[in-house]
Amino acid sequence: MTEFAPQTEELLHGYMIPSLATVRRIVWETDDTFTLLLDTTQMNDSPYSFMPGQFNMIYAFGTGESAVSISSDPAKPGLLGHTIHRVGSVTSSLSRLKRGSLVGLRGPFGSAWPLEEAVGKDICIAAGGIGLAPLRPIIYSLVRKRELYGRIVILYGARSPLDLLYRVELEQWNKLPNTEVIVTVDRGDSTWKGHIGVVTNLFSYIKLDSESTIAMVCGPEVMMKYTVEELQRRGLSQERIFVSMERNMKCGIGLCGHCQFGPKFICKDGPVFRLNEVYQLTEKKEL
Amino acid sequence: MYSRVEELNSRRIPLAKMQAVIIGLRCLFVPHESHIRRQAMCLQSDLTLHIIWHSHCRVWRDKNDFLHIMNNTSKLEASNLQQLLTALQRSGYTTVGPILRDDAIVYDKLDSVNDLPVGWSDEQSPANYRLTKQSGASYFNFNAAPQSWKRFLYPPVRKLFTIRKDGKSLGISNENTDDMKYAFVGVRPCELSAILIQDEVFQAGKYRDDAYSAARRNLFIVAVNCTTAGGTCFCSSMKTGPEAKNNFDISLTEVLRDGRHFFIVKAGTELGASVMDLVETSAASPQEVATADAIMRQTESRITKKMETDGLPALLAENLEHPHWDDVAKRCLTCGNCTMVCPTCFCSTVEDTTDLSGQNAERFRRWDSCFTVDFSKVAGGNFRMSTKSRYRQWLTHKLSSWVDQFGVSGCVGCGRCITWCPVGIDLTAEVQAIRGTETQQRKGD
Amino acid sequence: MEPQDLTESLHKHPFLNNMNEELLKTLTSCASNIVLPEGERLFKEGEDAKTFYLIRSGRIALELPGGERGMIRIQTVGPGEVLGWSWIISPYRWHFDAYALERVHAFAIDATCLRTKCETDYHFGYEMLRRFSEVLERRLEATRLQLLDVYGNAPGGRGENY
Structure with a gap:
């Protein structure tokens, strides 16, 4: 194979080989977190489509690949958003890309948030830190057909006011009928008028009807652990709680073995799980 | 199953009817008339098949089990083993098998039977591996080599793609392909099971490894049943050995007794049978088959390590x-x-x-x-x-x-x-x- | 507000959930209904803890002096929550400053009055302590969680590994 031809049909079925997407824009959400907007309309497996909660493997030329949740609107798959925390070489490379640059893209992979099951139900979304990113697509989907769902509560915790993602949208969602967004930060300053404290505190301010609510949770492992405990304390059964989990991923398609969590492959069985599928595993240390 | 065959052996049905039954079942192994005539075992199997089919009773666990019974069993003189290698090589296969290297038996390119570890065996125990010289000139009287066949189907390092930057554009070249046509000579029953397990991992799910699939599709398997039990073997506990029952193209059981050296050969696929057609074989006598069976039973009895798999x-x-x-x-x-x-x-x-x-x-x-x-x-x-x-x-x-x-x-x-x-x-x-x-x-x- | 009305509205506060009538009456005798305008300081670090509050609406910020970093806002307390437990622990002094972040409706409970009741009626005293320990436990847990700084270097979601 020495031919550097444009990708052929055959490659699309090679899930290990990226397609190429064009960088449209980079939006800095905070000091160290940015949203990479990719144009997928020129991609050869276009039209690209995804379900809220799924992720892509994004490849920065020569540097490497990283699994990144899709954070944009599923109804607009032509412009694909990935909100990325700049921490290492791959994410730094991605952060330096300019409009028109190409990145490798494999995906979408993994399971999705329960959009259909949510119809007619109240919805409680709890996010911590960059965990709001994988939840944003489902929020877009919910508000797009707002009338299909009951009360929507979005609880969001971040480290400090400067670390809050999507502030404009949070305010917009809060103004929607029967929708409430409550934000808290771990560390406030005197200019911060909102809540200070961990995200679990916010449950004191809302009423959950445990019989009609579906909860979706994403954030750091510790935050999720306490949040699902709080939800259960408030009467939600594990069948009604959904979590999005994280592990080291290399392939995204269940072949590399890295993301195993007991019998689960986070990449293909997850990342979104119904809590009862994984709860017992979460109780074991270092699994 | 064999006892069933013997039991039914006295009853005879016309050859044409037998063929019709076989074709009617759309079995993978449809021998032509002369082939059937040549193979006594085959006749017996067909007879069983016919009778059992009509009594609506399933005796075969699955297709492979059926094939196993259907297989022709013949005898290959050890001195003719090279013919098998040659037949495989002429059919376009790169033959890979056990060779001696670095004080161990390893799997690598096998040009001729002379490369096989003739007369060598090994001694294995926890944290211990030693080669031992034996009196006889056996070809396969040893146990699992340090490395398995995994490295050929799923190499330790494989290039997945090359990507070239040309101005603003990028060109990707898929390298995750494999056009190697391997014939593995000497796959142990446990290793055969391991290949099937990796098949599940790499090509049974939603996403598959294309290179693995390609290599696997082209693979020809010559299984070799174990005539000796290693100190760390426990295949009988895991129900994978010491005899390969199916999923091979050809299986060999080496018999080196009383100055005689031959292989009992079974073809497991049509492809296997067609390769064997290129090799000089003769019909195995019931005694010879019995000797090979006895060796298998002896090997099994010598496996001392056990793993209790219940629950x-x-x-x-x-x-x-x-x-x-x-x-x-x-x-x-x-x-x-x-x-x-x-x-x-x-x-x-x-x-x-x-x-x-x-x-x-x-x-x-x-x-x-x-x-x-x-x-x-x-x-x-x-x-x-x-x-x-x-x-x-x-x-x-x-x-x-x-x-x-x-x-x-x-x-x-x-x-x-x-x-x-x-x-x-x-x-x-x-x-x-x-x-x-x-x-x-x-x-x- | 008549004492009867006060008892009834106190009963609705989550902190006093399922408290029996008798004990609730004892508490009511020390309680008053208050409204604080936005920006009002409730108390200051070091002052005597004369009151504790059951918040009905609005939010209160707790601040600690952080040396050269100025005042650090460490927590907010909102509707349905309890503010202050220094009244229960000697030497009964506040450990932080508290400001109303917005207009706050609350029940103010006179601490001196309450302490006397607790001392004389051990059953009532035990009930108060039991309820406060629960609040303390939850708040300690939240503080530990805050200490973990989970968003610091361990982001959630996918793909921030590299």
């Missing part, structure tokens, strides 16, 4: 916090040897590189091990820091969660992980330790 997946899943994991952790060096020699372990990582110009990049996939620190690293830390958690991951994956994931155990009982563990950790003993105290706890309840 094993659940046992381990329920004992993730058993104190014995701490005990193993005191001995385990987390070197990862067990994962490298294991014929089913499939974990990998990727490496991305660029050349000096920065214009050309490549991605390689290489074997990884759940025993390394990097394996479980995430941005916030590492979710398997302790040796205990890593050993537990390996063992519970192999024997427990593998069943959840792929419907089969990830262990075939080849014993490599025991032989090649530098401190001689024996998974059968570790499992038994957990089982033992589990049982005590239950009794104590």
Whole structure:
């Protein structure tokens, strides 16, 4: 194979080989977190489509690949958003890309948030830190057909006011009928008028009807652990709680073995799980 | 099954009717008339097939079992073994098999039978592997080699793609292909099972490894039944050996007795049968077949290591916090040897590189091990820091969660992980330790 | 507000959930209904803890002096929550400053009055302590969680590994 031809049909079925997407824009959400907007309309497996909660493997030329949740609107798959925390070489490379640059893209992979099951139900979304990113697509989907769902509560915790993602949208969602967004930060300053404290505190301010609510949770492992405990304390059964989990991923398609969590492959069985599928595993240390 | 054949042997039905039955069943192995005539065993099998079909009773477990019964069994003189290699090579196969190298028997390119480890055997025990010279000129009288066939179908390092920067555009070239046409000569029954297990991993799910599939599609398997039992073997516990029942193209059982040296040959596929047509064979006499069977029974009786598999997946899943994991952790060096020699372990990582110009990049996939620190690293830390958690991951994956994931155990009982563990950790003993105290706890309840 | 009305509205506060009538009456005798305008300081670090509050609406910020970093806002307390337990522990002094972040409706409970009741009626005293320990436990847990700084270097979601 020495031919550097444009990708052929055959490659699309090679899930290990990226397609190429064009960088449209980079939006800095905070000091160290940015949203990479990719144009997928020129991609050869276009039209690209995804379900809220799924992720892509994004490849920065020569540097490497990283699994990144899709954070944009599923109804607009032509412009694909990935909100990325700049921490290492791959994410730094991605952060330096300019409009028109190409990145490798494999995906979408993994399971999705329960959009259909949510119809007619109240919805409680709890996010911590960059965990709001994988939840944003489902929020877009919910508000797009707002009338299909009951009360929507979005609880969001971040480290400090400067670390809050999507502030404009949070305010917009809060103004929607029967929708409430409550934000808290771990560390406030005197200019911060909102809540200070961990995200679990916010449950004191809302009423959950445990019989009609579906909860979706994403954030750091510790935050999720306490949040699902709080939800259960408030009467939600594990069948009604959904979590999005994280592990080291290399392939995204269940072949590399890295993301195993007991019998689960986070990449293909997850990342979104119904809590009862994984709860017992979460109780074991270092699994 | 054989007794059934013998029992029915006295009844005869016309050959044409038999063929009709076979074709009617659309079996994969449809011999032409002359072929049937040539093979006595085949006749017997067809007869059984016919009768059983009409009594609506299923005797065969599956297609492969059926094929096994259908197989012709013939005899290949050891002096004609080269003909088999030649036939494979002429059919376009790269023949790979056991050769002597670095004081071990390893699988590599096999040009002629002279490359085989004639007269050599091995001695294996926990953390011990020694070659031993034998009096006879046997070709295959040894046990699992340090490395398995895994390295040919799923190489330790494989380039996945090359990507070239040209101005603003990027061109990707898919390298995850494999056009090798291998014939594996000397696949042990346990290793055959391991290949089937990796088939499940790499090509049975939603996403498959194209290169693996390509190599696998082209693969010709010459299985060799085990005439000797290694000190770390426990295939009979895992129900994978010492005799290959199916899933091979050809199987050989080596008989070296009373000055006679031959192979009992069975063709497992039409392809296998067509290759055997190119090799000089003769009909095996019932005595010769019986001798080979006796050798198989003898091998099985010499397998001393056992693993109790009853309820094993659940046992381990329920004992993730058993104190014995701490005990193993005191001995385990987390070197990862067990994962490298294991014929089913499939974990990998990727490496991305660029050349000096920065214009050309490549991605390689290489074997990884759940025993390394990097394996479980995430941005916030590492979710398997302790040796205990890593050993537990390996063992519970192999024997427990593998069943959840792929419907089969990830262990075939080849014993490599025991032989090649530098401190001689024996998974059968570790499992038994957990089982033992589990049982005590239950009794104590 | 008549004492009867006060008892009834106190009963609705989550902190006093399922408290029996008798004890509730005892508490009511020490309680008053208050409204604080936005920006009002409730108390200051070091002052005597004379009151504790059951918040009905609005939010209160707790601040600690952080040396050269100025005042650090460490927590907010909102509707349905309890503010202050220094009244229960000697030497009964506040450990932080508290400001109303917005207009706050609350029940103010006179601490001196309450302490006397607790001393004389051990059953009532035990009930108060039991309820406060629960609040303390939850708040300690939240503080530990805050200490973990989970968003610091361990982001959630996918793909921030590299």
